[in-house]
Amino acid sequence: MDFISILRIALRALARNKMRSILTMLGIIIGVGAVIATVGVGQGAQQQVQNNIASMGTNLVFVSAGSVNRGGIRLGGGATKTLVYDDMKAILQESPAVASAAPGSSAPAQVVFDNNNWYTRVNGTEPQYFDIRAWPMTSGASFTDDDVRTSADVAVLGETVRQNLFGSADPVGQTVRIGNLPFQVVGVLTAKGQSGMGADQDDAIYVPITTLQKKITGQPWLQNIMVSAVSQQASYAAQEQITALLRDRHRIRPGQDDDFQVRNLADVAQLADQSSRIMTLLLASIASVSLIVGGIGIMNIMLVSVTERTREIGIRIAIGAQEADVLKQFLSEAVVMSLIGGAIGILFGAGSSLGISRVLHWPISISPMAVLAAVVFSTMVGIFFGYYPARKAAQLDPIEALRFE
């Protein structure tokens, strides 16, 4: 019997009991739908994370004060005091792979304008920071090297801070209070969205590093240094050069841990990608459990069906059906059920993940691989869970079966 006949015969048998077939398929539909939806959403999240990281720049190296514990927990910003401004100057002078560097320190602060206030983070840095981050202004300009030299009270606002204090009005020229100090707003940054780690990059204020150190935190050391390498490939060399340089400057002996961390953004990107990949896999695995439940449903109904049709099977065997013929007949019913359920599940899952992506503003990502895997899995579920009932049918004794009421 050719493929089309088998399909037609199986469909006819399933159509005899439409309600029952549909209910059985529901298990597969939900199972496949759940897997497709979770994989779609997971991959969308992965893509979004990659996009966020890419928006931070591609040849960045991030130096932060504080060593890495076993658990990867970084000590707080104020805990390590060994990273200093002269470290940054040395990095610029002595690392050939480094193109530019900017200092960084920050503190939480309350910012007030008129009746609006907002609790955010004040970051101290130098003007080259915005070039390194490829972060243009939508209004005004960054503060200048002169401002740094004179510890001027000037500030650049992130978009989120601007919205919370000024709505959509242009704040350039206005004065805000940071802590209790008045600062003149000189620029507004374009919106960048979430960082790879999920933080809102636009919820920040930037002031000259000297102003922060002298007038807000009172701490002369740096929390971090943002470095850009001469190229993306050079970022690894830059990483090595900086590490060696700082170990030397901080007099760290061989075998001792660094009292700083140098992170390559490419590594961060890879880590984030890996962890979201694992997350997706985990979610998909859990969703697959429902596929197994769907398969059990198929086995259950097929067993009932075989019992109901015992007489019919007896007739078929009596008039010459081989074991293989009966096996094929019932197995094909199970597989057709799971394939149709799988197809509907794919549509259902794709629709759900599209909907979720739209709501979360994530990029849409339905991989053909996942769809293919779903089809293959549905077929396998049908074969695996349909085999036992089909074999029972094929091995019936025709004499007994014909006597069955």
Place this chain on the structure above:
Amino acid sequence: MATLVQPELNVASALAPKPVIRVEDVHKYYDLGETKVHALRGVSLEIAPGEFVAIMGASGSGKSTFMNLLGCLDTPTSGHYYLEGVDVAQLAKKDLASIRNRKLGFVFQGFNLLARTTALENVELPTLYAHLPKEERLERAKRALQMVGLGERMEHFPSQLSGGQQQRVAIARGLVNQPSILLADEPTGNLDSRTSVEIMQIFQDLNDQGLTVVLVTHEPDIAHYAKRTIVFRDGKIRRDEPVVNRPRAAEVLRTLPTLED
């Protein structure tokens, strides 16, 4: 087993038709938990092609067991069953299925048609298992239905057919692969007296055309339409004799009142 000593006998036996069924000292035991039932206790017989045999006997006599054996639905515990010269007892399940498909036709008391399937599709079923091409399957099925007089009812479902018509469909199904033997188990058991005779007419017509027919019945009237009667008792053949004054079903039908009378 031929010997050189009696050449005349060899020629004679060579000229005689080879039996289509030859059963030699067949025993069948059933295991029912603690007891063992000796259903057939050494049955031997021969059926030549073109015979019309009626098997009779009380329940428990072994006739049903014997029919199952003849139909290759079961194998003997000991002894031989030669179907067209081939020792069927030795064959694997696969081969038995093939024999049932091509060499035997089955007719059951309860018709055993597939519901929600048309008459044509029911008759077509054995050809499907014979893996014949579509055109040939339909050809054969249509011809078989015409042979039993149901050419006009091919697209009907069993629920739309009378008992007699359903049994005709079953007979057509039994014929569709052009078997050597038609085996019928109480074919008139579920039919009224007039329809029973109609069915017997079909059997007689088919037998006249050369088909070997073996049927099991408990009604002596029905057995009378056959040419040879075999009576089973306690797992053995008790009587085996030709039928005397065999009636022609066609003639009997003319004398019977129709249902409308």
